[in-house]
Amino acid sequence: MFELISNLVAAFLTLSIFSFLYKDNPFYKFAEHLLVGVSMGYAIPLAYENVFIPFVYNPIFLERRFIIIVPAIIGILYLFRFSKNLSWLARYPIVIFMGIVGMSVPMSMHSSVLVQMRSAMLPLDNINTFLIFIGTITILMYFYFSKEHKGTYGKISNVGVWFMMVGFGASFGYTVMARMSLLIGRIQFLLGDFLGLIK
């Protein structure tokens, strides 16, 4: 019974969202607003249960670890973002958070720059590494703006543009595939789980 009702609700909301493809209408608006509301309504109690209770309430009130009050107050400062006069207070937790993010800089340098550079420095013994070499050099030249892009330099940097276009094409192709997959997923639900037509 529960499965039947949940499938009915899911099918109604799916069709409501799809109705936008014909034109904007109240069913679409209803489903859209419901999604936002349900997402927030689901996340808030879950965060309360999994964050506030174990990391704020229990340590302070049950375990008497009053030092927790300090980070709790720093966290509360985020809420001053909504005050016109006191919004500057929200900068303090942001500053602390940025400091933590800074910890990732050396490791990001390693994984996103150094290792990637090393993997681009390969012996030119096959067509793939040759293409990587040409692509890397010409794209770097395209993004070097201290020299005007004309003459031989312009032609070489133009090759970089072609490499980027191929990259964007690959990204776009994957995006089309992803969007189609989402549509397929919904139609699989409507035809299979809801109507039972897919065996």
Add this chain to the structure above:
Amino acid sequence: MNFFDRMQNLDRRWIYLVVALAIIVPLLIPFNSKTYTTEPSENVYKMIDSFAGKDNKAILMCVSHDASTIAELFPMEVSVLRHCFERDIKVFTICFMPQSAPLVDYAINTAKEDFPNIKSGVNYCNFGYKPYSLFLPILLGMGDNIGEAVETDAEGRKVENLEIMENIRNYEDLNLVMDFSASGSVISWITYARVKFGVNVAAGITAVMAADNYPYLQSGQLIGMLSGLKGAAEYEKMVDVFAAKGKAFSKETINNTWIKITGNDIPTKFKKARIGMNAQSIAHIMIIVFIILGNIGYFVNKNKKKG
């Protein structure tokens, strides 16, 4: 008004209708197509399979997506879990998004239905939802002691007391993290877990994210990758061909084996991505036809205006 003029001025809703039919018809009338596996998917399979039957090895599945991308990522999660259950591989799951928590349960329950002997806390353990603010402390903490970093599982049990934790202490044992994500979260596992602890990282990602992650695959920082519905279909096939029959992976076998998706006893839940790929193929052909027609129409009209 000739054919190309009409195509240029076609109401977009007709295109939606054609695309919808291109998807609905192959789903209602399924056909068998050969799923070819690619090296990134094979590498994920081989790495996970190398842990088969080993008490001191395990994998961690980090689920970082919500319901909007289950069409692509859910079949991957079910396939990987099925692989682990078939081959007696210890598997842990964790999520840092509130919306992912019910999806993890759903994936485990879907895969587990066919394995009555698989038990929570013994063969698998769901660490459950952990707040995103604990992402870094948990990720780094697991490098020293998983039990201390995660503390409790989704059922509220002390992780260190669970049977599955025997011989599993840190990343040296939990040697593969697989991130299922619709965002760039896999980069965080590479940046912190791989760089600092040398953990093997694999990705199960939506097709949109695939192009962004290929550089990490090429540099070897990702040991393998499942990209979108295609990646899920490939993994489903490998599990059917090898894990379900207790065989070791062989490139030759996978190339020569054609698992039919119609008229066999494989449950729909274990071939959902492959059924979806049929519709995907037809829809792609339709899109290519539309692009070609649109371009021909554009150039015909352009020449007409010039003339």
